[in-house]
Amino acid sequence: MTELLQQTLDGLSAGLIYGILALALSVVFQGTGMLNFAQGEMATLSAFVTLVFLQFGMPFWAVLPIVIVLSALGGALIERTVVRPLERSGELPLLTLGVALLLGINAMMAIIWGTNSRPFPSPFGQGVVTSLGLRMTYQQLGSLITLLAVLTVTILVFNRTSIGLRLRAVAQNPDSATLLGQHRGKWLMIGWGIAAAVGAFAALVAAPVLTLSPGMMTFPLLLALAAATLGGLTSRVGAVVGGLIVGVSNSLAGRYIPGLDGDLAIVVPFVITAIVVVIKPAGIFGKARTVRV
Amino acid sequence: MKKHAAAAVALAATMAILLAGCTGRGEPAQGASEETGDIVIRASYPLSGPLASAGLSAAGVTAYFDAVNAAGGIDGRQIDFEAVDDAFDPARQVSNNQQFVEQDDAIIVINFGGISVAARPPLNNAGVAQIVQGGETELSDTEAFPFSRAYVPDIAWEGELQGRYITETFPDANVGFVGFNNALADSQLNGLEAGGITPSTVIKLPPGQADVASQVTELQAAGVDVLVVTQGPPTIGALLSYMGEIGYHPTLFIGSPYADFASTVIPAGADNVTGALSYQWFKDPQNPAVESDEAIVQFTEDMAEYSPDGDSTQTFTLTGYGLASAIVSALSEADEITSEGFLEAWDTVSDVENPMLIEGASLNGGPGGRLVYQYPPAHVRRNELDPRRRDRQRRGRRHRRVARRRARAGHRSSCPVAH
Amino acid sequence: MRHVSRLIPRLGWIIALGIGVILPLLVSDFDLLDLSRVLTLAMAVAGLNLLVGHSGQVSVGHGAIFGLGGYAAMIPVVSFGWPWWAGVLLAAVLSLAFGILLGIPALKMGGANLGLLTIAVAVVFPLLLIRFQPLTGGTFGMFLPSPAISLPDSGFTSRQLEFWVCLLALAVVFVALRNLVHGRLGRALAAVRTSSLLAAANGIAVNRVKLIAFAVSSTVAGVAGALYALVVSIAVPDSYVFTFSIALLAASVIGGSRSWAGAIIGAAIIVYLPTLAEAFVGGQAAGNWSQFVYAAGLALCLIVAPSGIAGAVTSLLGRAFAYAPMRRAVVERSTDMRTTSTAP
Incomplete structure (x- = not known):
């Protein structure tokens, strides 16, 4: 029984990473209708930049705001330079562009920092909290708090500020928004900036656990894609809940379903996602888009 | 209809560009490994992609061969070496290997990893030696694939x-x-x-x-x-x-x-990792304990001189360097510089020193065409020396040496990874 | 005039085919290997084009279907001594069945959801191959002891024969897909792509049409995978990883997902661009640089030609061609005038 609970807790901890990354995916998707395959590599890049600052001897909490701002600027820059020309070419060229970005950023990181994995200090310190025979590391608890904070801020930005309002307007009906004087490109750029900043948090939550290397987010990205689809690509809460479901189901399946083990366990979150979207195509929290003929 | 015409033109243009890069049939192979020419050796490594860290070996191989060439080559013949990227895509490896055999006339082809197991038949059919950097047991099947060998132990x-x-x-x-x-x-x-x-x-x-x-x-x-x-x-x-x-x-x-x-x-x-146990047979270039080791110093110098872009702090780089050294050892012993001659020498190397091996270990041809890394730790020497080995020691040959049989490699030494 | 303009593209394809037929007599076996890889990949990309370009469905999992075809051909040929063509037939049947199996849930999904389902297939496929070791050979996969496509006494090498087989298969696939797209199914697909509601209102069985597209696309990819595996003589899990599926999709988009010529161009890009990038960068410590150049090349292709290279060249040449008939018409009229003037 204790092991079952601990496995669930372990799955939740892993799900935190998928959840934040899924959140970033959903922000870009809502803006452009693009599944950004490069989101994971962009996040990893943020983690490498953080490490560079840390090596200068700066304290983590001073580096954090700098990295978040730099990530946002980087995301906006990518939108402005390479995504902009393809903005109106439909989802397939954008999907393919994401692949090119993934390969390019991955190669760039390997060139600059090498392919070895390196330790990344936990901002929350080393240690374990134990209660009722269950444990969580400081890092896992800190990640949970980070996730809740990022989620809250993102929801506030989207639902309570004029920035969010305009972002949603541009996303839902680009033509009308343009007619109303909202420059579509500008708001998409801002959307990419926000997504990159959220992604940076994902990397900072992941790097101390996974150790930092250019390929760090390759595997989490796949599960984050499942998480975002499961929870609903248009819903921020959905992305996070999706991440947690994916994490827990992956962990429990690997342990308790005979024959799946550590490698095939990922089948289970994918199957759950497929069943959910067959029943509810917009995902658990997603709003179905009405189609006008 | 105009559209289709244009598409066809585009296709024709693509084909023309492609064909311009092709080699004609019946053109002679470029490398010439006759009696006196260069010794052609080629490698297909994952220089890019998720296994790029293993591809670092290529720089080590290059450094060693270049150092040998600078010192006059093997019996006066230079080594013509080149490494090509396969990104760990099996089809690209097959394609690279075919190029090495057909166009470069290589006598030795170096491959990396488990995908090389499936790549054995074409090289064996062509009679070209394939040395795989891989520890899988399947690579010991020298009966079915007489031209394939593995470099690292099973x-x-x-x-x-x-x-x-x-x-x-x-x-x-x-x-x-x-x-x-x-x-x-x-x-x-x-x-x-x-x-x-x-x-x-x-x-x-x-x-x-x-x-x-x-x-x-x-x-x-x-x-x-x-x-x-x-x-x-x-x-x-x-x-x-x-x-x-x-x-x-x-x-x-x-x-x-x-x-x-x-x-x-x-x-x-x-x-x-303090207190962790491991069977060690190769040196780690980042281990401070071997910093002043003669072979490591030489390795670092060769890397700086011949492969300045390579990363001399990585074990894979040193492994490539050691592999090249093993190939040179076998080639120097070979009766003739052909794939067959080389493999025969490879299988019978005995007590060959290698820069990547830990102090006192040496290379010996073993079962399954594998090179066995042998050294007798103190414990084994005291209790389990067999008469044959003692005889050999008496004959005054170098003392750290064991019989070739694989079971004897069963030393009991274990050393903490962290020093 | 009309049949001349209809003849030009036909002529283009006939010339291309003609070059293809004599090619194996001209270039080396090594080049034929890579060119055969291009042909088989082009076949898979053409199948993907039917789905992506004509039916409007996304598949990120065609690499797995390509792999399924490869294994379906290699297992009977290697383990049970079947002739190679029987392996290809089995691959066709199995990939058709798999296409239908995958197509049914796909009907319920669209856009991103279908993308995810196919991603899952692409990710899990190599893991399953490793697991089912007794059948698939596990990590090491299947390999032919000697080339399967050969005629010992013909004087032709296996590489030459393989190229001809692939060329023939590609030609058949192109003609079949073209007829399909120009026929009733194609019009139905176009209607569904534009608006599935509208299509349904006009009496098109939307689900059936989509499922047929999925099944045909899958069969073509499976056959292509079978030939690919037979040509490279191996089927290994590492060939069919997720990045390969992505590369196929990229080939379809970059070549132009509505163009059959684009399928060949896209396939040629994914086979040759990495090698060209390596040659461009030079030096063996530069593997990551060549990946970088490859990525930049992909991005550049997209930005320069979002609707595919074939499409871009088409519109470019189309503009150039636009003047030609006009000029010709002027010339014709003047000749006519001359004839009339001399007649009386």
């Missing part, structure tokens, strides 16, 4: 040694195993079984999966107190640092391919 041997050591030292151990979801793990598990150990918990993970909290919980709940880990980065570092953080400390065996600073000690944190 991981099953290591598994057997680990099994025997665990059986003797921790008779009541509850053994766990963490490895890749591939044949390397199967080979090692077979070896462990041969050594009398069947792990109670076996966890296999695909490369790149590093979130292992759930797996650690499983091992701990199963009561595992001796853990054998042969997983590469990033998983091994994440695994061991997490185990350290939560205070789970079974006796650790780290598989020799990953028992180095870059793969394990640095990402896991030195504290978390």
Whole structure:
């Protein structure tokens, strides 16, 4: 029984990473209708930049705001330079562009920092909290708090500020928004900036656990894609809940379903996602888009 | 209709560009490995992609061959070496190999990893020597594939040694195993079984999966107190640092391919691997203990001079350097510089020194065409020396030497990874 | 005039085919290997084009279907001594069945959801191959002891024969897909792509049409995979990883997902661009640089020609061609005038 609970807790901890990354995916998707395959590599890049600052001897909490701002600027820059020309070419060229970005950023990181994995200090310190025979590391608890904070801020930005309002307007009906004087490109750029900043948090939550290397987010990205689809690509809460479901189901399946083990366990979150979207195509929290003929 | 015409023109243009790069039929091969020409050696490595870290070996190979060339080559003949990227795509490896055989007229082809197993037939049909940098047992099948050899030791041997050591030292151990979801793990598990150990918990993970909290919980709940880990980065570092953080400390065996600073000690944190056991046979260029080692100094110098873009701090680079050295050793002994002559010499090398091997170890041709790395630690020398070896020692040959049989490689030495 | 303009593209394809037929007599076996890889990949990309370009469905999992075809051909040929063409037939049947199996849930999904389902297939496929070791050969996969496509006494090498087989298969696939797209199914697909509601209102069985597209696309990819595996003589899990599926999709988009010529161009890009990038960068320590150049090349292709290279060249040449008929018409009229003037 204790092991079952601990496995669930372990799955939740892993799900935190998928959840934040899924959140970033959903922000870009809502803006452009693009599944950004490069989101994971962009996040990893943020983690490498953080490490560079840390090596200068700066304290983590001073580096954090700098990295978040730099990530946002980087995301906006990518939108402005390479995504902009393809903005109106439909989802397939954008999907393919994401692949090119993934390969390019991955190669760039390997060139600059090498392919070895390196330790990344936990901002929350080393240690374990134990209660009722269950444990969580400081890092896992800190990640949970980070996730809740990022989620809250993102929801506030989207639902309570004029920035969010305009972002949603541009996303839902680009033509009308343009007619109303909202420059579509500008708001998409801002959307990419926000997504990159959220992604940076994902990397900072992941790097101390996974150790930092250019390929760090390759595997989490796949599960984050499942998480975002499961929870609903248009819903921020959905992305996070999706991440947690994916994490827990992956962990429990690997342990308790005979024959799946550590490698095939990922089948289970994918199957759950497929069943959910067959029943509810917009995902658990997603709003179905009405189609006008 | 105009559209289609234009598309056809575009297609024709593409074809023209492609064909311009093609070689005609019947054109002679470019490399000429006759009696006096250059010795053509080619390599296909994953220079890019997820296994690019293994591709670092290519720089080490280049440095060694260039150093040999600068010193006058082998019997006055230069080595013509080139490494090509396959990104660990099996089809690209097959394509590269065909180019090496057909266009470059190579006599030795170096391949990397498990995908080389399927690439054996074309090279064997062409009668070109294939040296694979890989520890899988399948590569020992020299009966079916007489032109294929493996460079690193069979991981099953290591598994057997680990099994025997665990059986003797921790008779009541509850053994766990963490490895890749591939044949390397199967080979090692077979070896462990041969050594009398069947792990109670076996966890296999695909490369790149590093979130292992759930797996650690499983091992701990199963009561595992001796853990054998042969997983590469990033998983091994994440695994061991997490185990350290939560205070789970079974006796650790780290598989020799990953028992180095870059793969394990640095990402896991030195504290978390102190006291871990490993069978070591190669030097780790990042290990401060071998900093002033003659061969390592030479290696660093050669790298700086001939492969300045390479990374001389990586074990894979040194492995490539050592592999090149083993090839040169065999070529210098070969009666004739052909694929057959080379392989014959490779199989019968005896007590050859190699820059990557730890102090006192030497290369010897062994079963399955594998080069065995042998050295007798003090313990073995005292108790288990067989008469043949003692005779040889009496004959005044170098003392650190064991018989060629694989079982004798069963030394009992274990050394902590972290120094 | 009309049949001349209809003849030009036909002529283009006939010339291309003609070059293809004599090619094996001209270039080396090594080049034929890579060119055969291009042909088989082009076949898979053409199948993907039917799905992506004509039916409007996304598949990120065609690499797995390509692999399924490869294994379906290699297992009977290697383990049970079947002739190679029987392996290809089995691959066709199995990939058709798999296409239908995958197509049914796909009907319920669109856009991103279908993308995810196919991603899952692409990710899990190599893991399953490793697991089912007794059948698939596990990590090491299947390999032919010697080339399967050969005629010992013909004087032709296996590489030459393989190229001709692939060329023939590609030609058949192109003609079949073209007829399909120009026929009733194609019009139905176009209607569904534009608006599935509208299509349904006009009496098109939307689900059936989509499922047929999925099944045909899958069969073509499976046959292509079978030939690819037979040509390279191996089927290994590492060939069919997720990045390969992505590369196929990229080839379809970059070549132009509505163009059959684009399929060949896209396939040629994914086979040759990495090698060209390596040659461009030079030096063996530069593997990551060549990946970088490859990525930049992909991005550049997209930005320069979002609707595919074939499409871009078409519109470019189309503009150039636009003047030609006009000029010709002027010339014709003047000749006519001359005839009339001399007649009386």
